[in-house]
Amino acid sequence: MNVDDKNYREKVYRIVREIPRGKVMTYGQIASILGEGYTARTIGYVMHAAETENVPWQRVINSQGACSTSKLFLPYNVQQKMLEDEGVFFDEKGRCDLEKYRWFPEGYEPEADEQPSLFE
DNA sequence: AACTTGACGAGGG
DNA sequence: CCCCTCGCCAAGT
Numbered sequence: 001m002n003v004d005d006k007n008y009r010e011k012v013y014r015i016v017r018e019i020p021r022g023k024v025m026t027y028g029q030i031a032s033i034l035g036e037g038y039t040a041r042t043i044g045y046v047m048h049a050a051e052t053e054n055v056p057w058q059r060v061i062n063s064q065g066a067c068s069t070s071k072l073f074l075p076y077n078v079q080q081k082m083l084e085d086e087g088v089f090f091d092e093k094g095r096c097d098l099e100k101y102r103w104f105p106e107g108y109e110p111e112a113d114e115q116p117s118l119f120e
Numbered sequence: 121a122a123c124t125t126g127a128c129g130a131g132g133g
Numbered sequence: 134c135c136c137c138t139c140g141c142c143a144a145g146t
């Protein structure tokens with residue numbers, strides 16, 4: 001299993017490309033969907049190389065609802081700004097509400113702790 | 121080959 | 134909630 005493998009990356013892109021504007025997914029969520037051979041870390045590596053591909057990489061964030069790139073792109077948080085332009089609200093600590101913005105691909109049954117709240 | 125570093129995340133204190 | 138540790142695994146030195 002190698003991140004350099006085109007087919008390996010393509011499986012990740014296929015999912016990310018389905019995330020609609022204004023919605024997000026976490027690295028771990030994508031990893032658990034793809035299963036064997038995929039972990040949150042490897043998804044991060046794939047996304048790192050996704051810049052040149054036709055993929056809305058900004059819609060993939062960490063499980064805390066924050067952008068892991070916040071400390072990489074200075075002085076401004078590019079990824080967060082891109083998402084804010086799509087309508088995603090981030091609090092003063094750089095976190096958004098995953099219950100509200102998390103996207104679930106077709107056919108994927110969310111785990112109990114991932115299900116959006118029935119009561120707003 | 122050994123060791124360090126992350127676009128990560130769950131669990132415990 | 135925040136902080137820390139540990140498991141994870143590919144890449145870079």
